Every structure is written in C-alpha cells, then in structure tokens.
Amino acid sequence: xxxxxxxxxxxxxxxxxxxxxxxxxxxxxxxxxxxxxxxxxxxxxxxxxxxxxxxxxxxxxxxxxxxxxxxxxxxxxxxxxxxxxxxxxxxxxxxxxxxxxxxxxxxxxxxxxxxxxxxxxxxxxxxxxxxxxxxxxxxxxxxxxxxxxxxxxxxxxxxxxxxxxxxxxxxxxxxxxxxxxxxxxxxxxxxxxxxxxxxxxxxxxxxxxxxxxxxxxxxxxxxxxxxxxxxxxxxxxxxxxxxxxxxxxxxxxxxxxxxxxxxxxxxxxxxxxxxxxxxxxxxxxxxxxxxxxxxxx
Numbered sequence: 001x002x003x004x005x006x007x008x009x010x011x012x013x014x015x016x017x018x019x020x021x022x023x024x025x026x027x028x029x030x031x032x033x034x035x036x037x038x039x040x041x042x043x044x045x046x047x048x049x050x051x052x053x054x055x056x057x058x059x060x061x062x063x064x065x066x067x068x069x070x071x072x073x074x075x076x077x078x079x080x081x082x083x084x085x086x087x088x089x090x091x092x093x094x095x096x097x098x099x100x101x102x103x104x105x106x107x108x109x110x111x112x113x114x115x116x117x118x119x120x121x122x123x124x125x126x127x128x129x130x131x132x133x134x135x136x137x138x139x140x141x142x143x144x145x146x147x148x149x150x151x152x153x154x155x156x157x158x159x160x161x162x163x164x165x166x167x168x169x170x171x172x173x174x175x176x177x178x179x180x181x182x183x184x185x186x187x188x189x190x191x192x193x194x195x196x197x198x199x200x201x202x203x204x205x206x207x208x209x210x211x212x213x214x215x216x217x218x219x220x221x222x223x224x225x226x227x228x229x230x231x232x233x234x235x236x237x238x239x240x241x242x243x244x245x246x247x248x249x250x251x252x253x254x255x256x257x258x259x260x261x262x263x264x265x266x267x268x269x270x271x272x273x274x275x276x277x278x279x280x281x282x283x284x285x286x287x288x289x290x291x292x293x294x295x296x297x
Contacts, residue, residue: 018032095123097127098142104240105239110282142282145199163250164235168246180251187213189226233250242292
C-alpha cells in the first residue's frame with residue numbers, strides 16, 4: 001500500500017476539504033482527489049462521504065484513521081532520529097497569529113530566524129480571524145483564548161496591554177478628555193461587532209458606549225491607520241500604538257486593558273525538531289518584547 005496515499009488520506013480526514021488538504025500538502029486539489037480514489041480502490045471501500053460542506057469519514061475511514069496515525073508517528077520518530085535531521089532545521093512550520101501580533105511583533109523576528117536556517121520555511125498567517133489548529137490550518141496557533149480541549153500542547157505566551165489612543169492632531173482640535181464622561185460626543189474607531197472572532201476584543205463595552213463611529217473594521221492595522229489619520233479614538237494594542245509618535249494615550253489610567261496570548265500545537269508533533277525550535281523562538285521573542293507588550297497601569 002502506497003504511504004503517500006495514506007498521507008493524503010490523513011490530511012483530508014483532518015482538514016475536511018480537498019482545498020484545505022491541498023494547501024497543507026502543497027499540491028492541487030485534484031491530486032488529493034486522485035490519491036484518495038486510488039486508496040479507496042486498494043482498500044475496496046469508500047473512505048469518505050462527499051457532502052456539501054466537504055468530506056466526512058465513513059465507518060471504514062474511521063477504522064483506518066488511527067492505524068494511519070500510528071504509522072505517521074512511527075515515521076516521524078524515525079525521521080527525527082535520522083542523522084540527516086541533526087544537520088539543521090528543515091521543512092515547513094506554519095504559524096497562525098492575530099493580525100497585529102503576527103505582523104508587528106513576530107514577522108520581523110521570524111524572518112531573521114528563518115534566515116539562519118536556510119532549509120526551514122516559515123509560513124506566517126497573520127489574520128484578523130481565528131486560525132484553527134483542529135482543522136490543520138496551522139502547525140502552531142497563537143490565540144486570544146485558551147484552547148478548551150483536544151490533544152494539544154498549550155502555554156500562556158504573554159499578557160499584553162491595550163489603551164485608548166488618539167492622534168495628537170485630533171486631541172488638539174477637540175475638547176480635553178479628563179474623565180470617562182468627557183468621551184461623550186467624540187468619534188470612535190472599532191471592530192465590526194457581528195464579525196468579532198473573539199469575545200476578548202470587546203473592549204469598549206468595559207469603557208464607553210460610543211455615539212458615533214468614523215470607521216469600524218475587522219483589521220486592527222486599519223484601525224491604527226484611521227487613528228493616525230486623525231479620524232477618531234480607538235482601543236489599540238500598546239505594542240502597535242506606542243511605536244507611533246503621532247499618537248497619545250487617552251485616559252491612560254482608566255482606559256487600560258490586559259489580554260493574553262496563548263500558544264498551542266498538536267501533541268503529536270511536539271517531538272519534531274523544527275516545531276520545538278520555532279516554539280521556543282516564539283517564546284523568546286515574546287519575552288524579549290515584554291516591555292512593549294506589557295505597560296504598567
């Protein structure tokens with residue numbers, strides 16, 4: 001039986017769609033379909049039922065999956081013990097992170113790290129949405145909420161501070177803001193409520209119900225750009241706003257929020273050298289940036 005066919009089977013079983021499996025395997029979705037058809041012919045039974053939302057394992061597929069996973073674990077053990085694995089990090093590690101943290105904090109450092117390991121490829125998914133570890137969208141995920149369940153390794157990466165910010169130009173043109181009541185009548189910039197991917201992003205509910213929004217966006221980088229342009233006031237991560245000399249904190253003692261980044265990866269891959277190295281490097285990066293991530297109240 002062709003191991004490659006089994007590998008394609010496992011990826012489709014985990015991701016649920018031909019397109020997602022194809023992305024993970026760096027092939028065309030028709031290649032995945034062809035491999036699955038070849039495997040089903042070999043085993044003499046359908047392994048997936050084709051549904052509108054994707055591919056669901058049949059009873060035969062569910063029986064096969066743990067056996068193939070055992071083969072995968074054995075292969076990885078051999079791979080990590082092989083002499084070639086000691087020559088340097090190689091392969092692909094895909095990291096899913098929130099847009100701001102991934103872009104501002106991780107991207108520059110991960111690029112330097114990958115540069116020191118020519119055979120290693122880092123895929124950084126810095127996106128204004130949740131990247132799902134369970135769907136195999138990434139190998140390591142940095143999220144605002146601690147994964148609640150599943151065979152995953154989880155660690156608290158770091159706390160980080162958010163404050164209310166406005167441009168100095170905006171503040172010069174508007175009435176002084178010395179108390180929460182003074183926020184009335186000011187224009188705000190925030191997230192699109194019905195597209196929030198985490199309840200941890202509901203900062204304004206703790207502070208003030210704005211009367212007017214200049215802009216609402218799913219992107220924290222877009223919000224920062226709007227604030228810098230003088231369009232209004234917004235809650236921004238300090239690690240973004242404090243780098244911008246055109247901005248100033250508003251009510252820094254009262255409008256001060258703390259959130260947490262959690263990092264997770266599948267337990268089955270924690271022994272891989274490239275995973276351990278990238279995991280450790282991300283932790284070191286967060287620690288090195290602690291003074292910017294966490295501001296005193």
